[in-house]
Amino acid sequence: MQLDQTHVAVRVRTLTEIGDLALVLLHRYPSMLLIGFLLGAWPWMIANALLLSWIPLTEAQYGLDDSEATWELIRYGTWMALLVFLQTPAAGVVTTIYLGQAVFEQKPSWRSALKISRQQFWRWFYCLGIRRLAIPVMILVALRLFQPYDTFLDITLPIIIFFVALVVRAGRPFLPEMILLEMCPLRSKNANEITLGRRARALHRPAGSDVGSRWxxxxxxxxxxxxxxxxxxxxxxxxATGYWNFGLVTLLVLYPLALWVVGGLSVVVRMIAYLDTRIRLEGWDVELAVRAEALRQFGEETGVPKVASQRPVESVPPPIPLDNAAIGESP
Structure with missing residues (x-):
């Protein structure tokens, strides 16, 4: 592997260029949303349907046009949006790993990405599913099953939880990448080992205002x-149907579908922003050039195979490549 020949050329970018590269990646790897994100999201989709679909189904029996049904549907929409927001980082673990492979591999493997996600399951499930409130909020929603509407519990409380989660995630948006790609341990007895907490502080604090504002x-x-x-x-x-009212298909299918598609797009954008932040703070271009030259000079002696260089995917030339920590090595 030639470390300075990346298939996804990543350089220092503005926020608009990050969005542009996200569209380029989706064009090159459309399966990221069509297959990869679905692989990680389908358990959460089913769970959300089991927890919330009873609301529109019950109201549809009496009509969806009266004022009481309106508040129940607002309740449904609020909880569904909050759940998808909280679950998206955990649902995107396979896509994140796949993107890390796509930086250096022309044909990344979904099988390999799934294998890594299974190996790291308890680590990312604890950090992204429990500590980031996805599972606790699902339990809270389960306790509200078939309960009558309450303004505080069904509107005010979800909004409070959303803003708390928003502040936490804006402060450390790259937690999934540090868990899945850098594989930082949650804790260690070795004082010199870079744990997840130390890595998060090192990556987020120096660029805290920039990272937060971008997020x-x-x-x-x-x-x-x-x-x-x-x-x-x-x-x-x-x-297609001539039916323009908000019926069950809109509420149970189209609304969650739009939420999940945007959630999948957010995973791609976050990954590119993570790479951009690392190259700004850590100078990967210099490190990677030195390591690539060392491999070219001593690759045969060290047993590192050489591969033919590939033309990088780029929307705005010239590229500045990144470190191979994006495919799973510790920094």
């Missing part, structure tokens, strides 16, 4: 994309 800007942009996508799906359904 908020991306979140706002993705919200606009969600609104456009959702109403586009409703429009297509209306054109």
């Amino acid at each position: 908020i800007a991306v979140a706002m942009t993705l919200t606009v994309i969600f609104a456009g996508l959702f109403y586009s799906l409703v429009w297509v359904r209306g054109i």
Whole structure:
């Protein structure tokens, strides 16, 4: 492997260029959303349906147009959006690993990505599923099954949880990459080993304001994309069927689908932003060039195979390649 010949050329980028490269990656690897993200998201999708689908199904029996049904549907929409927001990092673990492989491999393997995600299951499930509140909130929603509407419990409380999660995630948005790609241990008896907490502080504190502001800007942009996508799906359904009201298909299928598609896009954008942050702070271009030259000079003696160079995927030349920590090595 030639470490300075990446298939996904990553360099220092502005936020708009990060979005542009995300679209380039989705064009080159469309299976990231069609297959990869679905592999990680389908258990969460089923769980959400079991927890919340009873609300629109119950209201549909009495009609979805009265005022009482309106508040119940707001309840459904609020909890569904919160759950998808909290679950997206955990649902995107396979896509994150696949993207890490795609940086250096022309044909990354879903089988390999799934294998790594299974090996790291308890680590990412604890950090992304429990500590990031996805599982606790699902338990809270389960306790509200078939309970009557309550303004505080079904509207105010989800909004409070959302803002708490927003602040936590904006402070450390790259936790999935540190767990899955850098494989930092959660804790260690070795004082010199870089644990997840130390790595998070080292990566996020020096660029805290920039990372946080970028995350908020991306979140706002993705919200606009969600609104456009959702109403586009409703429009297509209306054109195809002639039915324009918000029925069960819209509530149970189109609304969650739009949320999950935008969630999958957020995983791709976050991964590119992570790579960009690391090259800004750690100078991967210099390190990678030195390591690549060492491999070319001593590769045969060290048993490192050499491969033919590949043309990188790039939307804005010239590229500056990144370190192979993106495919699973510790920094």
